[in-house]
Amino acid sequence: MKIINQGMTRFRRFRSLPVLLGGMLALLLGACSSPKNISYFKDVPDTVKQKMMVEMATYNTPVIQADDILQVTIQTLDPASTALLNQQNSPTWPVAGTSGAAGAASANSPGYLVDKQGSVTLPLVGKISVKGKTTGDVQEQIRVKAAEFYKDPVVNVRFINFKITVLGEVTKPATYVMPNEKVTLLDALGMAGDLTIYGKRENVLLIREIEGKKEFVRFNLNSSNLFTSPYYYLQQGDVVYVEPSKSKVVSTDAARLRNITIISSVLTLLVVIFSRVNF
Secondary structure (H helix, E strand, O other), X not given: OHHHHHHHHHHXXXXXXXHHXXXXXXXXXXXXXXXXXXXXXXXXXOOOOOOOOOOOOOOOOXXXXXXXXXXXXXXXXXXXXXXXXXXXXXXXXXXXXXXXXXXXXXXXXXXXXXXXXXXXXXXXXXXXXOOOOOHHHHHHHHHHXXXXXXXXXXXXXXXXXXXXXXXXXXXXXXXXXXXXXOOEHHHHHHHOOOEOXXXXXXXXXXXXXXXXXXXXXXXXXXXXXXXXXXXXXXXXXXXXXXXXXXXXXXXHOHHHHHHHHHHHHHHHHHHHHHHHHHX
């Protein structure tokens, strides 16, 4: 009788394991199927009869810093002089990290590297200080100097390495070289193919370096307050990170799910074996 009772006790103990395993798996599946907050700008009226005006953030023109690469072109009335100024004397510097939509910029782009002292050396113009100035300021500075040698020169200055990095839950995470200086957060996300369905739209992180220090800013894409943020317009070197949701973490952890399935199968098999042996 004692042996029979011990066998029944063991049987009940092992018989409860499938129930426990079933509960664990149900919790995991529930986590995978949790609702996702995927809409942008939820506070904007969804009817055409209502209009909503939002005051845009102020755009601050980016300034040139050390290690930037500038493209400088000088057009004159003399084609030979123009070719000389813009081809022979334009060194080539590597532009790292170009990818995807940034493919318009080649791996090596002609330009002038701003040295650690914040200066560049140009043909005809010589060495000039550009650190802390906008491209428009430098453009006028070069034009005045070139006007001493050529009549009505046309000067254009732009960043070659104005790059933004987009990471996390986007379709095409990469470092993108932007075609112009006026870049918004939505522009960067658009170039990266938009957020995936698993990206946290209410918790997009911007990382910006200012004078050797990192600055962290959070955005909520569900709110139109995004457009009023002073960080809405991005600066050279900004990093945008889209955090994955919990459902993404669970659904993409294939190894973990596979291990859970294997362990569940093994435990179920053990339950069957022990229950038959002890019964």
